[in-house]
Amino acid sequence: MSGGDLLVLKGKGIVEGHCIGEALVSSTPISFLGGVNPMTGEVIEEGHDLEGRSVAGKILCFPHGKGSTVGSYVMLALRRRGLAPAGLVNEVADPIVVVGAIISRIPMVVGVDISLLRTGDLLEVDGSTGTVRVLRRAGERVLDERGGKGA
């Protein structure tokens, strides 16, 4: 389980709200228009390092947004179908993702070094204080019901 050595990253809170979820981490900017399917939540941009992965319910960590400003509306479309990310962590605040997070009410923190996070980390995001806490590292084992080591 989580030890005292786990990371707490301090960034800037952009959209308030609190969430806990699994990290989906990309080193590449994301365009929501044309890059994410609004009907499925899947990343569809060819060659993107998250291609084929779903952003639904994840804490999506990536450097910043790119592409058309209509991308903000795609984030809302995802939200209305229950397919939006649970939280957003960016290195740099860009207008498209920030506006998308505001209108979709997704907790968002910026100014965090994404390279410290790994896909599968269990994260807690607090958009009011700007804190990203790693609750459990990806791949770390947890005790199962019988008290032994689980997968």
Place this chain on the structure above:
Amino acid sequence: MTREEEKVLDGEAGPGLKLAMEILVKLGDIFGAEKLIPVESAHVSGISYKTAGDAAIEFLRELKELGAKASIPATTNPCGFDERLSRILDLPEELISAQRELVSSYEELGLQRTLTCVPYYQHRPEPGSHLAWAESSAVVYANSVLNACTNREGAPSALAAAIVGKTPDHGLHRPENRKPGILIHVDFKPKDEVELWSLGFLVGKICKDKIPLLEGLKGLADWELKGLGAAMASGGMTALFHLAEAHGEPVAEGIEEEVSLGKEDVLSTIEGLSSSNEPDLFFIGCPHCSEEELELIASLLKGRKVGKGVHLWICTSRYIKERRPDLVEAIEGAGGLVICDTCVVVSWVERLGVDTVATNSPKAAYYLPGLSGLDVRLMSLRECLRSACTK
């Protein structure tokens, strides 16, 4: 923030205004703006269902549910068809009704149904006025030709500005940010607008976020300036350019970089944007034609006839089309179609069954292959009309 703005942000003026205010305040925060300033008008993009899609419809539904309403004059960009194109392209009922819902949602929010990328021919902003415009070609025209002040807004931020009537005070709203940072020497005389506008496309690409000062371009007409700016904005992120000839004396202060561009550079830009295929659709009007262009087209078509199996589409605003029925008659009498509310780029033109579009617009040449899967051949207005008519 003023006390009144804080009240809006707290939701005292209703949830729609609160959401719009939240967008502006957060964006202002990102860009380091110290305050919001009033704007005289907003111009909103994200109108064509082809490009904005269901996502925009859902945002507008949400805004309507929250009781949002435009508080200043606000105009709209082109949509996906006019009453003729929906029939010519035989659009499915779902597309037509989705596009209609999108346009009427904007109207219900209090926006004007201008459906054009050249709103400035209808409502001409005063020099020095502050605006919140999306549509990159209109932004660069407003800043560079009209000397008004607007940043390059996105679809949601222009809509938020329409509702609140304000925009964050940063970027091109501040005089210190409107000075040129890069000097472009133009070492040749462009032979037509395709060369001139492709030069613009290249300048946009080179300048990135720097403001260009162009030296060597003289005596350009309004429509040439309009296309020049549109090309810069599609080649890069240019929102303002200066012409050395328009300044009384040389502007050396603040110039960090100098670049010389010759005919060779422009010809290779044209080559990159243009195929050599035989066109079957000729398209003029990206950005939408002004009256000046319609006059030129009508005069060049005099005594000519568009060839069989060839389409000639001239796109303009409904406002201009209705103002000049004489020019529309002259163009359509020769076999062209004057189309409004839309343009080839944001329509479902691929349903026409054509392969190659000829146009004089590098902006259209840049976007059409990706949006419609069509090949594009860059040809000047005169060449387009000549080729369309000799077949």
